[in-house]
Amino acid sequence: MKILFVVNPVAGTDKAKKLVPLIKEKMDKTHIIYKITLTSKPKEATDITIKGLEEGFNSIVAVGGDGTINEVAMGIVQKGYGTLGIIPGGTGNDLARSLDIPQDPEEALYSLLSGVTKDIDFGRINGKIFLNVASMGMDAEIVKRNEKIKKIIKSSISYTISMIMTLALYKSKRLTIELDKDSIETDVLLAAVSNGKYYGGGIKICPMASIDDGYFHVVIIKKMSKLKLFTLFPLVFKGEHINITDYVSVYKSKNVNLKFDNELILNIDGEVLTVKDSVSFITHSQKIKVYAK
Ligand SMILES: Nc1ncnc2c1ncn2[C@@H]1O[C@H](COP(=O)(O)OP(=O)(O)OP(=O)(O)O)[C@@H](O)[C@H]1O
DSSP: OEEEEEEOTTTTTTTTGGGHHHHHHHHHTSOOEEEEEEOOSTTHHHHHHHHHHHTTOOEEEEEESHHHHHHHHHHHHHHTOOEEEEEEOSSSOHHHHHTTOOSSHHHHHHHHHTTOEEEEOOEEETTEEESSEEEEEHHHHHHHHHHHHHHHSOSTHHHHHHHHHHHHHOOOEEEEEEOSSOEEEEEEEEEEEESSSEETTTEESOTTOOTTSSOEEEEEEEOOOHHHHHHHGGGGGGTGGGGOTTTEEEEEESEEEEEEEEEEEEEETTEEEEEEEEEEEEEOSSOEEEEOO
16 A cells, blocks of 8 residues: 545645644554645646556545545546545535545544445546536535635535525526436426435435445435425435425436536536536446445
8 A cells, every 4th residue: 555645725624734744643653655745726636646646656545525535536537547545624525424434534544544445436527527426406506605605604504504595595497307218307406416325514315325336316306385495405414305205206327418408507526517508427337446345
């Protein structure tokens, strides 16, 4: 094992940066060759990963949130080798949660050093990859709004505030959802293409999603009255919304194509992307090796 730790100093409003001394202290007690590199700008983690793999580091550990993990994974996918490690240092850390990686950074490091790995699926969309959840509709608007609010309120409560504001203001969107075996046209509040179970800081959007089964689970929440929405929404936190079958459907599919008028805001592993007219989510035949049990 030769490990490169890629630390995003701004992840989790500097939570990841504060983990550097802990990583040094614990790693110095081992005989493992390691290096710690801090990113200096967005997207740089991909280039750092590629360079690290070329220098002979076989394990690249993302120290940050889901955005950092995604960028490191992109480097591993581009090179076609290397094992991904995760030390949760972000705000939400939902992929770690979906993978049962401890939220405590020290425990996550020990778990990683035990060397157990798992091959996980990932999806492709417009040249990007996603490991956890790609979603659209109300929740993508929540993430977009949260990007503004978290600059003012530097705490995970910003997400709750964004959520309440969006619940009150959001209008549904007409989508045609093409799956392997079905095509559905409906007004949706939210649709989530899930590889992992959790997003948004622990919301169990898709309890039946399995990160290594080769499929996406697609959760579709249909248009409903605001009153109904306020009663149904709390159920999402525990994954109980899927029992409200009048409004919520779940499909299993290898590929998903969405068609819509004008623009759609997507939330891909916590990052916002705006797309036009249509977008496809494709399961990739390649897998990513991750330190997880
Ligand atoms: N040095 C840097 N300066 C500014 N932004 C950076 C830097 N390094 C990485 N980034 C960007 O920070 C963004 C957020 O990272 P990340 O998702 O890991 O943290 P988070 O948002 O706190 O956690 P989570 O997604 O789990 O809620 C990413 O889009 C990444 O490109």
